[in-house]
Amino acid sequence: MRGLHGKARPLHLLDGHAPLAPGGARRERRRGPEDRSRGRRGAPRALDRVLHRHRVRIHRTAERLAKTVRAMHHTIKGVRPDGAAYDADDPDWLRWNYATVVWGLATAHELYHPQPLRGKKIDKYYGEFVRVGQALGGTDLPTTKAETLDCLESYLPRLALTHGASMATGANLPMPQAAIDWAIRDTMPKWAMELIQHKSPNIIERTARRSLVWSIINGLEFTTGPTPEFKQAQERVADGIDPDLAPHTWPTYVPGTDPMLSRDEVEKSFASV
Template structure:
């Protein structure tokens, strides 16, 4: 009998944790193996299938997106008032401290959404989008400075979309072992628009250059929020968190990096730091192997598809009104 190697043990442990903490709780009801021939929103040969197949880099990209997104003060207060990420006191008021359990729930939902919409059946992708839209419909309020916020605001949806696609695509460019470049990377940006449209966003950028331009256009309304400040630079004392903090800020557009007091080190040090992060992310991916959802999706379309992909069917304003409790029961 062949010996079990250390990386195989690590892979088994990582996959078991992923199964227990994420798949079991957040992948319920998703269909990846059927219907046969259903391409889903992207399908074989798509840039999205290639980018999202590297699970560890995609998850890191989502961290980059979240950090960039919080430069909008309204996003920060949406999180303080409505998100599971923030600890609440007995009266339901945000304490300003992060809630580890809430972070785990948010991560689980995010990973499930971006794997499910990438590789799931058309029906699975549609259901996931309906659930996220329903949650957005409940997020409305007023910031302490008197300005209102609304997660259905087209301007917010565009900013949210641009930060997500930038975070995932930039993490892919830097840390994927076979990254897309140039026109192939722009194909990812153009394909991913389907996700933004499914969530109700309009007038979205479709290339890397357009996305950078879109992000920078929001600069007059952005700032270093308290949420980003406490997770930045000298405020981060744990060595692992500090390494992640550096890598996240290193993916930001230059003007955004200035807001969070990041200046790239010299070229040699930057390459060394990126190499260390590259090695860690790719070691995690190698240990875990190909996601079973990706394997199932490829088998689903192995005999071919009738169309290259399907498209989201959402029409603005057609969702039924549901309260937050009902939505969370759907997400459970």
């Protein structure tokens, strides 16, 4: 549940950068929050699969999956009806998307994990996550929590909400989506809260709401247990990590070296990973 909450959070920030939002130009005619929800699930799911594979021994599988994700990025290029160009291979696009995802996952962990990482330990997580971003083609990526927050805020002059994005958050949502949406909006940086016109309640009510969210998330986690992928990852490293293998988990991709595939070819390749 913390993972799902963490992956939902960056989507709010992603929607603020319309030309860089995943498939933004193809979704602008979708007006309802349900339509938008269906249209923006793919990227976090794919990255999650890379993440769980990239931190364990099956490095070749991670590389193959990352190659498939990059191939999909190579097909997402064009010009929106309003004249804004979009290109999923643009370094700015990749850096922005990377920063929103790592920040979302780490922030959900800090707020809702019963024993969250702090200080240098959470910075180590940010630093290790860079491998995932590089495997997907990212360059010049932030490596600490502070760098990531600075990176996100640096995009503020280029951010704006479209009609579709504004309809997918805040008072426009019915329950129970509105409750989940509040938990996401509540953890945004101050400038992001201002962008989406979110106002926090008084400290007592805010603390009570966060405690309720914490109880729900950890209660469900306790009831259902870890995800199958997490269990499998634990089993693979139960006897420790081979020190000779660990250095090779750094991605080997060099930007610009991927073969160009059609959209259909990319879709078919997902079946093999």
